[in-house]
Amino acid sequence: MQSIPALLARNAKTYASSPAFREKEFGIWQTLTWADVAENVEALALGLLNLGINRGDFIAIIGRNRPSLYWSMVAVQSVGAIPVPLYNDANAEEMAYVLEHCGARMAITGDQEQVDKVIEIQEGLTKFEHMIYLDPRGLRKYDHKRLHAFSHVMEQGRAAYDELKRELEKRTAELNYDSTCVMLYTSGTTGKPKGVVLSNRNIIESSKASSEFDNLTVDDEVLAYLPMAWVGDFIFSIGQAFWTGFCVNCPESPETMMTDLREIGPTYYFAPPRIFETQLTNVMIRMEDAGKFKQWLFHTCMALAKRVGPSILDGKEVSALDKFKYGLGNFLIYGPLKNTLGFSRVRVGYTAGEAIGPEIFEFYRSLGINLKQLYGQTEASVFITQQPDGEVRNDTVGVPSPGVEIRIADSGEVFYRSPGVFVEYLNNPESTADTKDAEGWVATGDAGFIETKSGHLRIIDRAKDVGKMASGAMFAPKFVENKLKFYPNILEAVVFGAGREMCTAFINIDLTAVGNWAERNNIAYASYQELAGHPQVLETIRAHVTEVNRSVAEDEMLSGCQIHRFLVLHKELDADDGEMTRTRKVRRRIVEEKFNDLITALYDGSDEIFTRTEVTYEDGRKGAISATLKILDVDVQPTSAKVAAE
Structure with a gap:
């Protein structure tokens, strides 16, 4: 064979x-x-x-x-x-x-x-x-x-x-x-x-x-x-x-x-995280349209599921009363919801491609869906690490897959070796040699570490994206971006801050979620750009960013990554415009170059900025859109400068 x-x-x-x-x-x-x-x-x-x-x-x-x-x-x-x-x-x-x-x-x-x-x-x-x-x-x-x-x-x-x-x-x-x-x-x-x-x-x-x-x-x-x-x-x-x-x-x-x-x-x-995020957004939109009793029942049952669902899924000890309540919740909420999502029979579910927000991950596991994370690359034939049943966590990507060896370089970069390691890059011996050494070890380009007790791998961010802020605090943008994308109103986020005194962000609203809110509140809009600049939308996004700052402040290692200022972009980041890959990953360097004027405004204290951006239409034609974007300040939580720097 x-x-x-x-x-x-x-x-x-x-x-x-x-x-x-x-x-x-x-x-x-x-x-x-x-x-x-x-x-x-x-x-x-x-x-x-x-x-x-x-x-x-x-x-x-x-x-x-x-x-x-x-x-x-x-x-x-x-x-x-x-x-x-x-x-x-x-x-x-x-x-x-x-x-x-x-x-x-x-x-x-x-x-x-x-x-x-x-x-x-x-x-x-x-x-x-x-x-x-x-x-x-x-x-x-x-x-x-x-x-x-x-x-x-x-x-x-x-x-x-x-x-x-x-x-x-x-x-x-x-x-x-x-x-x-x-x-x-x-x-x-x-x-x-x-x-x-x-x-x-x-x-x-x-x-x-x-x-x-x-x-x-x-x-x-x-x-x-x-x-x-x-x-x-x-x-x-x-x-x-x-x-x-x-x-x-x-x-x-x-x-x-x-x-x-x-x-x-x-x-x-x-499914990649974006699919799970979209499905969760659709669930939340439908719940906003439901009656008050159904909303109360949903949120009550989900609070219980969040508390005991993952433990029941992993076969851990849970009180008889909680098991009974969860069973009732499964009959009323979790079961019908899984059926609506198409997950009634899922025995093994995986997400990968980029980090999934912890809140999104726990939402699905609380329903009784055996969703796990894996870490992989094209060069590895996908699998580098997987999460064994009973050892599933939202902050790690699991243990080495069978046959895979992992080591962490002094720089913090993750290396692996396995039977799945690619042969070569076609017509590119230089890149092949840079990525895979003579002993078969492959550089992932990601920074991470292996936990001593559990043996699980934790990925911090892309190695090239992890850096230090001017204060010496660690800067890991993906950590904050994933927290922002938990909110149904936020489709994409790009955080900046390496070498700077503070973090700032670009945000894309989710047109489906925000558009649904606008319709329910009789707010008329003619385009994405108009809705993205609506004062109530901006205030809603500010509230989300404030909540994320509270969550980030609780992480001693990354508490310095709180967002001080942000703006909502006037267009969605798009693969046709070169801002994302076809797998929906942000091309961070291209975004930084293309929207350099907006980044400058975020850091020079401006309250607003006029910008003009070239776009590509579905039929391939080029055009341009102009907008004046509001820049909003956000409250940050006090942190220990010493802890953040360490």
Whole structure:
């Protein structure tokens, strides 16, 4: 079992009639068994051979989560080529960089939108030859000289079975643990994305160890809705799915994801913090619209859940009376709420990608949802640490995953070594050497420490972002930002303060939550910008920041990170404007450069600042928006300067 195609062959025999993939189309779930998947992969692989795909060719996969695109990655591997998933919401310029960097010969795309993007850039791609599309709608009149229908390629593959079967078997048999399984590009938080080459050893060993860690079986169900270009989705929907044989469910569309989540009721679930934050925001919005009795009942039950829910989940001692009350709360509130969220059957849930706010994390665990944190990277094939059942905490990311070694450098940076460590960065030996040393130790770029008693790893922040304030106090912006994002009204926050006398912040409001408040209070607004500058909204955000300062003041190590002044940005930070990555991580350095005038105003005592910002519209056109932003002061809590500095 040294390749993904080999695992597929095993599953087609062992779990032939078990569901492998489900896809919702036109409102109906369609199920395919492992035997079906094996037949489809073989037909597509033969079709790729018929198109002249060679060993070592790079084949881009672009589109939303669909079984056919997952099969495509396995078919590409089967012929000895290398799949390169791309973010389907990436613009043409971003796609051009990746396709040219890896020298892609072909792209397998989902629909007309992706085809149009590639057509826009293909003349500038030196090695690009063919494109295959899955959904034919809108493409009938396109030039099909180098454009092929997915179904037609499979038909040609079946027709060439006798001619090409032996060649396919030969190429598949050549695959081993050292063969490249996939190449995934980093999000490019600090620069151009790097192509991370991952071998079959990396993917299969990581999938095996992590599946055994959480006792995943063929009976588990997952929902595949995260970007296919992200390493987590590849591990969950390909690596672990093919290792254990569980079923991968693909929603009909991003708009129906929550409905599809409730219908499937996955037993194994992953979401980045932003998804959990959004779901919590929606819950709080609905409660604000409820009657007074329902609000009282909800808050009363949630207070009990916060106090005893995590202990009950971990099997710890809880009084009989509290167990009875919690059971009643489960009947009235927690159970229906979990069902609404689609979490009724979740046995193992994970969040990662960035730190989740402690309050958000505890909210879900108090409902009885076994939500845990993991710490990982693309270069690690995801897993560096995981939280064992019964040892789940909101302030750590767990213990080393099976087979992983961790050490902390004198600088505080976290290093790891494991079977999942990537092979190299494509065409970038300098970055490979800077990241991975001769002994296989990889620098994470994160600062943290291992607790002596528990052995758990605590991540403080990105190493490059952790610094000192002018007073000598530690500066860790993510710690404060995550606390701010607990509030439903706050979508994003960026905190500044390294080398300065005080901390300040940019804040993005959540248009859904704040818009709901505005409607309930008969406040008219015409745009995000207008609502973000409303006096009552600003005062509400000030109250949230004040509460966060009280919480930050209680942490001896980071009490100096209280926010003194803030402003609410006139636009949402956007990946299309380069301010965030496609995985929704803030590009802090770009934000600092782009909004330097606003940062200056936060520190020079100004009460307001006029600014003009270039933006990118959905159709790719450029424009600009102007605004005069109010700058607000916030009360800070007294702290011991000595303690803060230490």
